[in-house]
Amino acid sequence: MNKPRILIVEDDKAVRNLIATTLETQGYQYFTAETGAISILEAASQQPDIIILDLGLPDMDGMDIIRKVRTWSNVPIIVVSARSDDQDKIEALDAGADDYLTKPFSVNELLARLRVTLRRISYDREKQGKSSSVFINGDLKIDYAAGCVFVENREIHLTPMEYKLLCVLAKNAGKVLTHNFILKEVWGNPMPADTPSLRVFMATLRKKIESVPSQPKYIQTHIGIGYRMLRIAEENTNL
Known part of the structure; x- marks a missing residue:
């Protein structure tokens, strides 16, 4: 794909210039906005x-911007904020953000998050032109039509709940999914107390698809936030 066009929304001039310079050195196209309205x-x-x-x-909360944009666009949104509380991260991700980076941040980490997002964009565009009945990620393969899962060409037998959980992660590969989002997708209308159940199912799923469950390469944990299905070769960055 051509170099992406990136919108930087930041009112702090020093931070805005830092991000802009970082993007420019990588050959990315960018434009900026200092307020929510703009x-x-x-x-x-x-x-x-x-x-x-x-x-x-200065004029509105970024959460409101995420919600407004999500009413008409699925453009990936990477939040870069000084708010480091887990609840702020969860609220932003539940509102529709794709990733969350806490200030102060390193430019290398920002570039890594961009690469992760760009790979997901590339995959989504490629998938639009092909059959989406099969998901392939490294040695992991999901045949949605047959309801089968394979790892290294060997069929893995999952429980119905494990399969639903894996499909939710795969269909949102590259995106951080909060506990609440996953619980709603898998269980319907969950209660907060269901989070321990999610962790149990995630642990059993990892034992079946990961060669070393304690060092997972497919499912990344964002402690206190949720999980992300990694695209193989993605940087193992954390929130």
Whole structure:
């Protein structure tokens, strides 16, 4: 794909310049917005491939921007914020953000998150032109039509709940999914107390698909937040 067009939404000039310079050195195209109102106009008119969003803007909260953009676009949104509380991360991800990076951050970590997101964009676009009845990620294969899972060409027998859990992760590969999102997708209308059950099912699923469950290569844990299905060869970055 061509170099992506990235919208930087950040009111702090120093941080905005740091991100812009980082993108420029990598050959990315970018444009900026200093307020929420301008960012929404830019997102609608310029249709960026990725949005890098600060939550603490002078005219509106970044959470509201995520919700507004999500009413008409699935553009990946990477939050870069000084808010480090897990609840803030969960709220942003549940609102529709794809990833969350806490300030202060390293430019290498930001670039790693961008590469992860770009690979997901590339995969999604490729999938649109092919049959989506089969998911392949490294040695992991899911045949949705047959309801079968294979690892290294060997069929793995999953329980119905484990299979549903794996499919939710696979269909959102590369995106951080909160506990609440996964519970809603798998169980319907979960109670917060269901989170321990999710951890149990995740542990049994990992034992079946991971060669070394204690060092998973497919399912990444974001402690206190949720899980992400990694694309093989993605950087193992954490929130």
